Amino acid sequence: MSRVFDWTKSFSDEDIDEIKVIFRGQPSYHEDDCILPSDISNFLTQLNYYRTPEEFEVGINYWVKNFGNDVNLDKIIEILKTAHNSTLLIPILSQVYDKEGTGYISKDNFDELFKILIINDPNLVGLTHEGLLKSSETDGKVSIDEVVKHIGEYLRK
Numbered sequence: 001m002s003r004v005f006d007w008t009k010s011f012s013d014e015d016i017d018e019i020k021v022i023f024r025g026q027p028s029y030h031e032d033d034c035i036l037p038s039d040i041s042n043f044l045t046q047l048n049y050y051r052t053p054e055e056f057e058v059g060i061n062y063w064v065k066n067f068g069n070d071v072n073l074d075k076i077i078e079i080l081k082t083a084h085n086s087t088l089l090i091p092i093l094s095q096v097y098d099k100e101g102t103g104y105i106s107k108d109n110f111d112e113l114f115k116i117l118i119i120n121d122p123n124l125v126g127l128t129h130e131g132l133l134k135s136s137e138t139d140g141k142v143s144i145d146e147v148v149k150h151i152g153e154y155l156r157k
Helices: 013-024 037-046 053-067 073-080 086-094 107-120 129-136 144-156
Strands: 104-106 141-143
Touching: 013 037, 013 073, 037 053, 053 107, 073 086, 086 107, 086 144, 104 107, 107 129, 107 141, 107 144, 129 141, 129 144, 141 144
Parallel strands: none
Antiparallel strands: 104 141
């Protein structure tokens, strides 16, 4: 790898081009621009995204549960383009739960989403699951817009 990727800002077009090369160099890469979930941790580590094996497992399980056993390059790029900003990332990650476009997800889906957010964004370390759920829940569902709003407020503190 020729450079260190900065996960605190948006990736440039040049970064995206290099990310595509790295993705396509994974052992399980096949011609439909996909890799297997087993290569996700290696791929992300090559992009200087360091997490514990347990943290990678949370992300891999999210992927397999919601997208299946093919990790598609276009979807990965869509996620990576927002990974530097949790308030941009939440709507992308929650799309799999809100298939009808209501703007709400279940508490169980929120639990899974929260784990991924905490792993991805070290600035959210002091944010509590209970506090965010309490401020975002209505009638047993969690408002994606409210989650985004409260995380944005938390990050501005």
